[in-house]
Amino acid sequence: xxxxxxxxxxxxxxxxxxxxxxxxxxxxxxxxxxxxxxxxxxxxxxxxxxxxxxxxxxxxxxxxxxxxxxxxxxxxxxxxxxxxxxxxxxxxxxxxxxxxxxxxxxxxxxxxxxxxxxxxxxxxxxxxxxxxxxxxxxxxxxxxxxxxxxxxxxxxxxxxxxxxxxxxxxxxxxxxxxxxxxxxxxxxxxxxxxxxxxxxxxxxxxxxxxxxxxxxxxxxxxxxxxxxxxxxxxxxxxxxxxxxxxxxxxxxxxxxxxxxxxxxxxxxxxxxxxxxxxxxxxxxxxxxxxxxxxxxxxxxxxxxxxxxxxxxxxxxxxxxxxxxxxxxxxxxxxxxxxxxxxxxxxxxxxxxxxxxxxxxxxxxxxxxxxxxxxxxxxxxxxxxxxxxxxxxxxxxxxxxxxxxxxxxxxxxxxxxxxxxxxxxxxxxxxxxxxxxxxxxxxxxxxxxxxxxxxxxxxxxxxxxxxxxxxxxxxxxxxxxxxxxxxxxxxxxxxxxxxxxxxxxxxxxxxxxxxxxxxxxxxxxxxxxxxxxxxxxxxxxxxxxxxxxxxxxxxxxxxxxxxxx
Numbered sequence: 001x002x003x004x005x006x007x008x009x010x011x012x013x014x015x016x017x018x019x020x021x022x023x024x025x026x027x028x029x030x031x032x033x034x035x036x037x038x039x040x041x042x043x044x045x046x047x048x049x050x051x052x053x054x055x056x057x058x059x060x061x062x063x064x065x066x067x068x069x070x071x072x073x074x075x076x077x078x079x080x081x082x083x084x085x086x087x088x089x090x091x092x093x094x095x096x097x098x099x100x101x102x103x104x105x106x107x108x109x110x111x112x113x114x115x116x117x118x119x120x121x122x123x124x125x126x127x128x129x130x131x132x133x134x135x136x137x138x139x140x141x142x143x144x145x146x147x148x149x150x151x152x153x154x155x156x157x158x159x160x161x162x163x164x165x166x167x168x169x170x171x172x173x174x175x176x177x178x179x180x181x182x183x184x185x186x187x188x189x190x191x192x193x194x195x196x197x198x199x200x201x202x203x204x205x206x207x208x209x210x211x212x213x214x215x216x217x218x219x220x221x222x223x224x225x226x227x228x229x230x231x232x233x234x235x236x237x238x239x240x241x242x243x244x245x246x247x248x249x250x251x252x253x254x255x256x257x258x259x260x261x262x263x264x265x266x267x268x269x270x271x272x273x274x275x276x277x278x279x280x281x282x283x284x285x286x287x288x289x290x291x292x293x294x295x296x297x298x299x300x301x302x303x304x305x306x307x308x309x310x311x312x313x314x315x316x317x318x319x320x321x322x323x324x325x326x327x328x329x330x331x332x333x334x335x336x337x338x339x340x341x342x343x344x345x346x347x348x349x350x351x352x353x354x355x356x357x358x359x360x361x362x363x364x365x366x367x368x369x370x371x372x373x374x375x376x377x378x379x380x381x382x383x384x385x386x387x388x389x390x391x392x393x394x395x396x397x398x399x400x401x402x403x404x405x406x407x408x409x410x411x412x413x414x415x416x417x418x419x420x421x422x423x424x425x426x427x428x429x430x431x432x433x434x435x436x437x438x439x440x441x442x443x444x445x446x447x448x449x450x451x452x453x454x455x456x457x458x459x460x461x462x463x464x465x466x467x468x469x470x471x472x473x474x475x476x477x478x479x480x481x482x483x484x485x486x487x488x489x490x491x492x493x494x495x496x497x498x499x500x501x502x503x504x505x506x507x508x509x510x511x512x513x514x515x516x517x518x519x520x521x522x523x524x525x526x527x528x529x530x531x532x533x534x535x536x537x538x539x540x541x542x543x544x545x546x547x548x549x550x551x552x553x554x555x556x557x558x559x560x561x562x563x564x
Contacts, residue, residue, distance in 0.1 A: 041242070041264055041265075042263065042264055042265035043263055043264070043265075044242065044263065044264045045246075045259045045260075045261045045262065045263055045264075046246055046259070046261045046262060046263075046264060046268055047246055047247075047248035047249070047254075047259060047260060047261035048261050048262055049248075049249055051138045053275065054131055054134050054135040054138055055131070055135045056272065056275055056276075056279075057127065057131040057135075057279055058128055058131035058132050058135055059234065059238075060275070060276045060279040060280065061124045061125075061127045061128035061131055061279060061283065062124075062128055062230065062234065063276070064120065064121075064124040064279070064280055064283055065121060065124045065125060065128060066227065068117050068120045068121040068124060069121060069223065069227070071113075071117045072107065072114075072117060072118065072121060073223055075103060075106065075107050075111050075114065076100070076103050076104065076107065076173065076219075077099045077100060077102070077103035078100055078173065078215050078216045078218075078219030078220075079098065079099040079100060079215065079216065080098045080099070080100060080175065080210075080211075080212045080214075080215050080216075081098065081099050081212075082096050082097065082098060082099075083096070083097065083098075083099055083102050084096055084097075085097055085102050085105065087102070087105055087106060087109060087110060088109050088110065089105055089109055089296050091296070092105070092296065092299070092300075095299075095300065096300075097175075097300035098175045098215070098300060098301070100173060100174060100175040100215050101174055101175045101176055101295070101300045101301070104118075104173075104174040104175075104176070104295055105295070105296060108295070108296065109296075116284075116287055116288060117287075118287075118293075119286070119287035119288075119290075119291070119292050119293075120283055120284055120286075120287035121170075122171075122287075122292045122293055123283050123286040123287050123290075123292060124283050125166070125167050125170065125313070126313060126314065126315075127279075127282075127283060128163060129160075129163050129164070129167065129313075129314075129315040130314075130315075132156070132159060132160050132163055133160070133315070135156070136156055136157070136160065136358075137391070137395075139153065139156070140358075140361070140387070140391050141381040141384075141387070141388055141391055142247070142249075142378035142379055142380075142381065143375065143378060143379040143384060143387065144247045144378055145361075145362040146362065146365075146366070146371075146375040147366065147371075147372060147373065147374050147375060148244055148374055149240070149244060149247075150362045150363065150366075151240065152237060152240045152241070152244075153362050154359065155233050155236055155237045155240070156237065157355075157358065157359045158233060159230065159233050159234065159237070161355070162226055162229055162230055162233070163230070163315070164315055164316060165221075165226055166222060166226045166227070166230065167313055167315060167316065168182065168186075168312070168316060169218045169221050169222040169226065170222050171293065171312070171313060172218055173215065173218055173219060173222060174293075174295045175215060175300065175301050176295040176298040176299065176300065176301055177298040177299050177300070177301055177302065177305070177310075178293075178295070178298050178310055179295075179301065180210065180301030180302075180303065181310050182312055183209075183210065183214065184209065184210075184303070185320075185323070187201055187204075187205060187209045188343060189343060189347045189348070190204060192340045192343035192344050192347065192348075193344075193348075194337065194339055194344075195337075204217075209303065210301070210303055245259055245376050246259055246261075246376075247375075247376055247377070247378050248260060248261070248376065248377065248378065249377075249378050250377050250378065250380065250486055250489050250490075251482070251486065252481070252482040252485060252486075254377060255377065256374065256375065256376045256377050257376075259376075311405060311406055311409070312405075314402065317401070317402040317405035317406065318351070318354075318398050318401035318402050318405065319346075319347060319351060319401075319405075320404075320405035321400070321401035321402055321403065321404030321405035321406075321407075321425070322346035322347065322350050322351070322401050322404070323343070323346045323347060324404055324405060324407055324422065325346065325401070325404050325422060325425055325426050325429060326342050326343075326345055326346040327342060328342050329342070330342040330345065354394065354397060354398065357394065358394065361387075361390075364521075365387065365525065367518065367521070368496075368518070368521045368522045368524070368525045368526070369493055369496075369522065369525065369526070370496050370522070371493070377489075379490065380486075380490065381444070382443075382444045382447040382448055382451075383444075383448065383490045384444075385441055385444040385445060385448075385528055385529060386441075386524065386525045386526070386528075387525075388440055388444055389436075389437045389438075389440040389441040389444065390437065392436050392437065392440040393433035393434070393436045393437040393440070394433070395436075396432050396433045396436040397429065397432070397433045400425055400428045400429050400432055400433075401429070403425060404422070404425040404429075407421045407422055407425065441528065445528065445529075445530060448529070448530035449530050451487040451488075451530075451532075451533075452530060452532070452533055454479060454487060455479060455484055455487050455488055455533040455538065456533060456537065456538065456541040457476050457541065458476035458477050458478040458479055459476060459477045459479070460474060460476060461474065461475050461476060461477050462474070463475040487532075487533075488532045488533050488538075489532075490532055492529070492531055492532060493525075493526050493529075494526055494529075495519065495522040495523040495525075495526045495527055496518060496519050496522040497519075498512075498515040498516065498518075498519050499512075499515070501516075
């Protein structure tokens, strides 16, 4: 009896000494065992580099989108039923318009904070897409997509495509002239699909364009379907980052078997929390000070007119540019069917090539290199010559298409002929990526040769020394161990070697043709390269570089160690 009372009193005393937060955490841990998981996550080490914040910007922009989207959903009416506008915007009073457009005007002028939230939502969408693109560029050029992260690359690419779909469905909802023109383009692309295009357009729009069913359907897609998929894929993406060892840039003490950085708690928890408010503050500042998408200036959508200077958001401009560059007379008549190549090629084939090359590149590179090892150290872009050159050429093609999507604005602003501008961009679409590839390739090879020279001879100091024999040399400062390791740590990747076409008996080997194709692809990737300095070459350079000099005794050792 006494023992029981003592135990009970001790438990009461222990529980009473805990604060509310500690007591709640203890209560939750006793029922879920969450302390083990939290302890493991808190001790997980993450490398520290500014470029890793690009993914965080995308995540925090997405959170901002969700928060502002919930607010907008409470006031937006996804309906095409016509109403008469009698709101405070006098230019449109008495105008017949859809409920979707009227509710957008009400959000902008009558709901407290509505215009701010609209603009925050739009700016967050632009920054979200920009952060995804730059984050994927960092992953691509540093080779962070290699094994075991190929699946995460595909997830990131899917997030990019879903982001574009979310943006298109979102800025199509207000039912203004600008968004209506975008929907008209989408309907034209749908109609261009051979055989099933007409049926697909009727099913999508609920009849003839513009119909009355599309706005409610887009609303469901924009606020339910795509955000659900984005949330699931973002969670999966972060889970892979936690399960797989985080990549890190090469440096002293960093290998494929360790991670040099700081623990998640408390360092990165504090940094991530503060950085979220920085990102949110920048987006809020943009929304409060910089006007975007003033739908009241465009007016309610009318299918009859098409205004000039109508461009979508920047991440969809490449598709607009491709459509503007394609000659309009490119059509093929097969029997009773007209195949509109002037739409199929720029709106379907070209985006499939550009985006498909981006999605499949990790698998093509692994096939060409024959490398199936795990990689946790990132590449320096200069050391991956073909990858860097290919990435720059791909970005150049997208950049040309983005500029072509604004050819009318360029013509009006610079007083140029729109036909000349269009033909210039048509030529650049084929020439500029090739030039960008060759120039980037030469730059990468030049930087690799420069690394070899620095490792073998050191940094030039500009100090000239004269020997007793009359010879003049320049003193070179040797690299320290960390800098030398950074410039020689990469493993050389050489083209694949295959067995001969015929065996010892003169019989042609089965599968030689496939091996030969793979070898040619490997040569395309890795034939042009500069081998890193080997330890033997470094030792030979140091032996060759030691010369006696006519200097004071205390400087002789320092100079003779660094001269060439």
